[in-house]
Amino acid sequence: MRVRTDCTFAPTGGPRRPARALVPAAGHAWVGTGVAFKPAKRQAGTLLVVWEAGQSAPWVLLTDLAPAAVGVVWYGLRVWVELGFKVLKSVGWQWQRTQRDDPERVARHWLVLAVATLWTVAVGTRVEEATARAICPTRLWHPPRQARAVRRVVSVFAQGWSWLVRQVACGRVWRRLWLLPEPWPPPPAALTICYHGTPT
Numbered sequence: 001m002r003v004r005t006d007c008t009f010a011p012t013g014g015p016r017r018p019a020r021a022l023v024p025a026a027g028h029a030w031v032g033t034g035v036a037f038k039p040a041k042r043q044a045g046t047l048l049v050v051w052e053a054g055q056s057a058p059w060v061l062l063t064d065l066a067p068a069a070v071g072v073v074w075y076g077l078r079v080w081v082e083l084g085f086k087v088l089k090s091v092g093w094q095w096q097r098t099q100r101d102d103p104e105r106v107a108r109h110w111l112v113l114a115v116a117t118l119w120t121v122a123v124g125t126r127v128e129e130a131t132a133r134a135i136c137p138t139r140l141w142h143p144p145r146q147a148r149a150v151r152r153v154v155s156v157f158a159q160g161w162s163w164l165v166r167q168v169a170c171g172r173v174w175r176r177l178w179l180l181p182e183p184w185p186p187p188p189a190a191l192t193i194c195y196h197g198t199p200t
Contacts, residue, residue, distance in 0.1 A: 002075070003036065003060050009047050010035045011196050019049055019060045023194075027053045029072045029187070032196025036062050048072055053190055067195055072187050087117060087157050117157070122177035123167075124160025128152075129180070137163065138174075147180035 003019070010016035011034040022030040029050040036043045046065055050072050051058035061075055088095045093113050100106050130137035132148055167173045187193060 001062055003062050005057055005060050007036060007060060008038060011047075013197065019047060020058060022047075022049045023051045023058055026051045026055060027190055027192060029191055029193045030196065031067045031070065031072060031193065033067060034196075046070060048075075050075070050191075052188060071184050072191070072193055073185050076185070083155070088113060092117070092120075092157060092161065118179075119177070120160040120164055121156050122160065122179055123163050123174065124156035124158070125180055126174065126177060127159045127163050128156055141176055143178040143180065147182045149182075 005018075005020045007019050008016050009019045009022070011022075011032050014034070016035075019036075022032075029048065031046065031048050033046050034044070036045060036047060043062065045062045046067050048061040048063065048070065049058050050061070059075055063070055083091075087093065090096070093116065095113065098109065100109060126140055126143075127137045128150065129144060129148070130140040132150065133140070164173075
């Protein structure tokens with residue numbers, strides 16, 4: 001979770017201090033275990049203080065992941081989560097128009113939306129790969145060995161949606177689909193990361 005930059009943190013084996021004081025300036029990140037907040041609200045965990053160059057203030061994040069298991073730039077992927085909500089709502093399945101309030105019916109509906117989203121993204125993945133190879137998606141039969149690093153103008157969901165509408169209208173859907181997960185983003189080369197309690 002993201003916490004305020006003025007919260008306090010006691011690193012394991014160290015004194016309590018403002019979290020922001022754990023990094024000297026922009027271009028630095030600090031990762032370590034300890035206890036966040038004051039005695040009345042103590043919370044043990046791993047704290048990340050990430051201050052990328054060009055940013056006016058650092059991100060201060062608290063997680064239950066071990067320091068070695070967390071990426072310092074993962075919080076930037078929250079945009080993907082927000083776009084996922086848009087797919088469920090205004091950009092895709094229009095969830096906001098439903099009137100369901102029974103939890104069991106909502107759960108069934110969300111299962112359908114999850115499967116439909118997965119299918120649509122798989123179709124979009126095939127379309128995107130075919131476009132990168134400059135061939136028609138109907139002629140692409142095998143997935144590549146790894147995902148390509150591409151700058152998208154149109155989302156994978158939107159590409160899949162466009163093709164699925166045509167396929168369903170014609171009564172022909174692709175049976176060969178795949179997903180190509182992208183690797184976790186690496187931290188910027190200019191970011192100096194200090195792992196508290198880890199020998200250098």
